[in-house]
Amino acid sequence: MCRKDTERTMRLLTERQLEAFLRSAETDYDVRVPVALRDGTRTLGRLDDGRLALAGGAIPAKMTNVFFPQMDRLLTAGPDGPDIPKPVLRPLLVVGFTAQDAECLEFIDRFYAENYRDDVYFNRRDGAVIVCVSGRCGPQGRFLEIAGGKCDMEFICDGQSYLVLGYSPVGKALTEKLAARQPAGTATLTELQKESDSLAREDSRLLQAASRLLLEEKVPEEFWRSVSDRCIACTSCNLVCPTCTCFDVFDRVVDGKVQRWRTWDSCQLDGFMREASGHNPMGLEHQRTRRRIHHKLAADPKRWGQLTCMLCGRCDDACPTGIGVKAVCREMVSKYGSV
Amino acid sequence: MDNSIDRAADRFAERLGVIDKHTLYRPFNCTLRSVRDLTPSEKMFRLAKLEGGPFGHRPGQFMQVSVLGIGEAPISVSSSPTRGDYLELGVRAAGTLTSALHRLKPGDEIGLRGPFGTHFPTDEMKGRDLLLISGGCGLAPMRALIQYVEDRRGDFRKVTILYGAKSPDDVLYKDELRGWRNSKIFECQVTVDRVPGGTCWDANVGMITKLIPPLQIRPDDTTAVIVGPPIMYKFVIEELCAKGLNAGNIVVSLERHMKCGVGKCGHCTIDHLYCCIDGPVFRLDQVANLKGAI
Numbered sequence A: 001m002c003r004k005d006t007e008r009t010m011r012l013l014t015e016r017q018l019e020a021f022l023r024s025a026e027t028d029y030d031v032r033v034p035v036a037l038r039d040g041t042r043t044l045g046r047l048d049d050g051r052l053a054l055a056g057g058a059i060p061a062k063m064t065n066v067f068f069p070q071m072d073r074l075l076t077a078g079p080d081g082p083d084i085p086k087p088v089l090r091p092l093l094v095v096g097f098t099a100q101d102a103e104c105l106e107f108i109d110r111f112y113a114e115n116y117r118d119d120v121y122f123n124r125r126d127g128a129v130i131v132c133v134s135g136r137c138g139p140q141g142r143f144l145e146i147a148g149g150k151c152d153m154e155f156i157c158d159g160q161s162y163l164v165l166g167y168s169p170v171g172k173a174l175t176e177k178l179a180a181r182q183p184a185g186t187a188t189l190t191e192l193q194k195e196s197d198s199l200a201r202e203d204s205r206l207l208q209a210a211s212r213l214l215l216e217e218k219v220p221e222e223f224w225r226s227v228s229d230r231c232i233a234c235t236s237c238n239l240v241c242p243t244c245t246c247f248d249v250f251d252r253v254v255d256g257k258v259q260r261w262r263t264w265d266s267c268q269l270d271g272f273m274r275e276a277s278g279h280n281p282m283g284l285e286h287q288r289t290r291r292r293i294h295h296k297l298a299a300d301p302k303r304w305g306q307l308t309c310m311l312c313g314r315c316d317d318a319c320p321t322g323i324g325v326k327a328v329c330r331e332m333v334s335k336y337g338s339v
Numbered sequence B: 001m002d003n004s005i006d007r008a009a010d011r012f013a014e015r016l017g018v019i020d021k022h023t024l025y026r027p028f029n030c031t032l033r034s035v036r037d038l039t040p041s042e043k044m045f046r047l048a049k050l051e052g053g054p055f056g057h058r059p060g061q062f063m064q065v066s067v068l069g070i071g072e073a074p075i076s077v078s079s080s081p082t083r084g085d086y087l088e089l090g091v092r093a094a095g096t097l098t099s100a101l102h103r104l105k106p107g108d109e110i111g112l113r114g115p116f117g118t119h120f121p122t123d124e125m126k127g128r129d130l131l132l133i134s135g136g137c138g139l140a141p142m143r144a145l146i147q148y149v150e151d152r153r154g155d156f157r158k159v160t161i162l163y164g165a166k167s168p169d170d171v172l173y174k175d176e177l178r179g180w181r182n183s184k185i186f187e188c189q190v191t192v193d194r195v196p197g198g199t200c201w202d203a204n205v206g207m208i209t210k211l212i213p214p215l216q217i218r219p220d221d222t223t224a225v226i227v228g229p230p231i232m233y234k235f236v237i238e239e240l241c242a243k244g245l246n247a248g249n250i251v252v253s254l255e256r257h258m259k260c261g262v263g264k265c266g267h268c269t270i271d272h273l274y275c276c277i278d279g280p281v282f283r284l285d286q287v288a289n290l291k292g293a294i
């Protein structure tokens, strides 16, 4: 990103003005935004599904599900052989990513592109516009980290209005369409950036320390047994995790036609790795509990050169027994290491 | 036999990126040419492409075999590309999909994706002694390698084949095993764990591990390849290490639950490796220190 260029196109808009802008974008894009439903649930939806609710931080469901939905069709049997889904006609414009969500998306883009490119994922992802929301609009007044260049566009809240920044060519072009609006001052951006830079990084240090312990194999089996004793295998951790990409595949008949689908799967389930012979390399609960954490903090760093938990906090929020990634890392580091 | 097969496989692999960009999960249809009973629970299927031509596989690779409406499963290719433009698959009826395959008749169509996964390192094995050890269904992928070695016999030095099954009834590819045992170009030994009363059996009885100590092995010049049920690896590896082989000269083919075959579904992981794209064929030193690999 060229900072000068970004600042030149930067605009300051109220939430209402942003809503009008997003509605106008609906001609070219399939627009998804955080909305508050009638019952108060804040979720990702279309503008008509509920009141626009930019403030509030991470959406409880994972944002990556717009590109990797819980159930997705891989093919339909046709007269000339199996028919595969086509790319979406109108690209998606998705608002509401946090800085951590944008990092998660960056990783799964890499995951689906490398080795074999997953065309079903990229049918939705190609051409999509990613918009992060940050600044003074987190839950309980918390400041949300500024994502910077990790997305196409960003709405940074200054407490009342939103600074709109375009980073990628498409993000800049969209921001420039707002030319008639009042230009924003760079002083505010500098101030907000300072606030973002001064956010505490303890969780990130904790994660690094836990990752080191795992890579150095300093965490004994008994630790995983004690954590797994508290696991009820509800699979919420996997279902909300934006970097969980595992899926199962099954065939079904719809309107007399055979379809093949994929659906999210969970490494916390006993059958996840069980082979037809009955052999199961993860047949014990503590092996599955270990895998959930080890995969993100040790296996993925070895394979991809990066941790694949971005500390979005969803699994810690969702776990009914308090063994989300952060909680387990805290316990692990306090027992076997130091931050 | 023709070295251009390896080059054709390379060209095919190069093209995969382009083809799969559009059709990662779409199977292509093949004709089932013939079906043969191997044992009461295993059958062999010979398949050919509708438009003819090679499948571009190498020994050790697998296909995702599809019966629309039932599902898909990974099955090793059991024939060598040196044998012609067909694929053979040896399939045990283990569950839904494999049982559906067993119900198919010659002339039926089957969907395939692949070939996927790593292959046996036939180039690095050239000029070396080979010790090919398989157990149970593991003979299916091993057969592809044995056929390949048979067709390029001059490329390899001493070749020893060891095969173990539970009982005489469970022995796969009986005719071929007889041929290999009688052949001058291989040293081949077969063993079964037990022989039920009244069964004729003219080979060894006992665990496959018992066949290893008496062998004359030149550890530095030998590549050992192991394919079999999970329990077999640990004990066979121990015997090979006792013979002086190091992990760099031992090759294993590992089985894991697989759903996609292309490194996306996550079912087949071994630590940071994906059995479907980094394997199923590994050098032992790649996996020996990974928890749960062997």
Ligand SMILES: Cc1cc2nc3c(=O)[nH]c(=O)nc-3n(C[C@H](O)[C@H](O)[C@H](O)COP(=O)(O)OP(=O)(O)OC[C@H]3O[C@@H](n4cnc5c(N)ncnc54)[C@H](O)[C@@H]3O)c2cc1C
Pocket: A271, A275, A276, A277, B062, B071, B072, B073, B074, B075, B076, B077, B089, B090, B091, B092, B093, B094, B095, B096, B097, B098, B099, B137, B140, B141, B254, B255, B256, B257, B258, B280
């Ligand atoms: C790389 C590779 C190569 C392979 N090569 C070969 C080969 O050459 N030949 C060969 O025969 N096999 C091979 N296999 C194994 C083969 O893939 C499996 O046998 C096949 O996937 C089984 O599929 P299925 O649909 O028939 O069985 P499934 O229907 O999946 O069932 C398998 C078994 O699991 C049980 N089961 C199913 N669902 C459940 C459940 N929910 N709870 C409890 N139990 C359940 C069934 O009762 C059955 O016993 C290979 C596997 C891999 C990974």
Ligand code: FES
Pocket: B257, B258, B259, B260, B261, B262, B263, B264, B265, B266, B267, B268, B269, B274, B275, B276, B277
């Ligand atoms: S089989 Fe899906 S990742 Fe390996």
